[in-house]
């Protein structure tokens with residue numbers, strides 16, 4: 131088996147450019163845990179939060195899943211000069227860039243660096259911490275419409 135390319139960790143330090151929160155269309159899927167954290171953050175009921183900030187989008191398995199809305203300019207709906215939900219932000223956001231498909235190999239990691247100026251900068255994030263984020267990301271399933 132090939133050696134894991136990040137066995138000695140990876141350099142990453144967010145540069146706070148906010149590119150991953152705006153600029154391009156995207157999907158921030160919400161799991162049950164994410165929704166719970168956001169409800170506490172905004173002190174809204176589930177119905178209110180979903181009505182104000184969410185949409186349902188098709189998922190690869192054919193279901194419709196819960197996702198944050200984005201503004202017309204592609205900013206995340208929760209972004210106002212920074213993330214207004216930072217402490218309760220979704221797992222998809224807090225684990226970036228340690229996502230399975232970005233960590234597939236050195237090429238996929240370096241390719242992501244074109245999008246994210248924090249990649250390959252700053253302090254080393256340990257193998258263990260990378261694995262923790264990757265596992266959190268992999269196990270964070272978006273809520274299906276039928277589960278609400």
Ligand code: SF4
Nearest residue numbers: 144145148150246248
């Ligand atoms: S794109 Fe990278 S550096 Fe910019 S805010 Fe997102 S994580 Fe931070």
